[in-house]
Amino acid sequence: MTTGKGYIWPTEWTEFRDPFSGVHIRQLTNYRAHSAHLYFTENGWYDENRRLLFISDRENRTNLFSLCMSTGEITQLTDLDEKITNINPCLNPEGTKAYFSTGEKVYAVDLYSLQLDKLYEETSTFRVGQLSCTADGQFLITALSENMSHRFRVDLGNGYVGHREIMEAKPHSKIIKIPTNGGEPEVVFEEQNWIGHINTSPTQSHLITFCHEGPWDLVDHRIWGFDLNTKDVWKIRPRIEAHEKVGHEYWHADGIHLGYHGFRENGIGFFGKTRYDNTEQEEIEFPFRNWHAQSDGFTQVVVDGRTPSDSIIYWKREHGSFSHAKLLCQHRCSFHSQKVHAHPRFSPDGTQLLFTSDKNGYGNLYLVDIPKDVDSLPDYKV
Secondary structure (H helix, E strand, O other): OOOOOOOEEOOOOEEEEOOOOOOEEEEOOOOOOOEEEOOOOOOOEEOOOOEEEEEEOHHHOOEEEEEEOOOOOEEEOOOOOOOOOOOOOEEOOOOOEEEEEOOOEEEEEEOOOOOEEEEEEOOOOEEEOOOEEOOOOOEEEEEEEEOOOOOOOOEOOOOOEOHHHHHHHOOEEEEEEEEOOOOOOEEEEEEEOOEEEEEEOOOOOOEEEEEEOOOOOOOOOOEEEEEOOOOOEEEOOOOOOOOOEEEEEEEOOOOOEEEEEEEOOOOOEEEEEEEOOOOOOEEEEEOOOEEEEEEEOOOEEEEEEOOOOOEEEEEEEEOOEEOOOEEEEEOOOOOOOHHHOOOOEEOOOOOEEEEEEOOOOOOEEEEEEOOOOHHHOOEOOO
16 A cells, blocks of 8 residues: 555544443544644644644654545645654644644645645754744744753653653743744744743734743743733733642633633642733632643633543533533543643534544544533533
């Protein structure tokens, strides 16, 4: 079998009902290697939501693929070197190009012609982090950080090895913007802190967030706002308690509000939202552990519960208040490596939820139909 760029893989999906909630679930991929959707802060739907961008390790190589949402057919978009194993993709707002980094290089791939162009190459000891595209489509924003692997063992994708050590080493980090038309990059901010988790507002081209990486209770502060025009930098959602943990921030679709989750000093979990200027803050507590939270605005919220719950828990807001915690479905995700984190994300219209799970041994994509009647879901019991 000859595969590669442009190759069409046949439909792999199967359908079933969750054994506890009864919701309809479609398994979108089924291949004996890991597949995963984009990081939960990035939208992967494009072509008027008719196609979904995802990553897969088929044939022992990491590449980008596109799934047709009506037929299930899969198109291979790239044919990358087998040494590339982590590519961190994002889409431009028009859904015509995908961008990804390999640690040293940044590429653009046309989603229709499949032409691959190199936009940036880092030749120093710095590593290129997660990419995010500005709302006007003109720039990619990313963070560069000193490579610390010569000082201690680093394997962040498989168990966060070196996570605390990098934070404590305070590597030199830079935020850069890379023109998507291929122009010269510009350093817009730098400091002696480990910067990561770059997120661009989907509506405000000048607004981004970044974080100080490290254990959430030990970093000086997690969520930071940055104005690309004025170069102003500020704290978002300052810590209230000494050992409080707050993070996994993401923009709402309005590009003005941010979602996040965390844990109080006593271990109680919560999810919340705030405007980028720290107004309109609201937080809801829940008494169990989770890995991530994601929301459809602030009308629907999910968290991926940790073992032994190993389920996706759902809340719906109606008439100004949230429902009881509901069990949407099991995810049975191991979270053993970044490639098999559940990373749940709502579809653009809010009617479905996408997540990754390795419950069958390999990471695959799953799409859940969210019932209109929230009362039809069983209450989640701790």
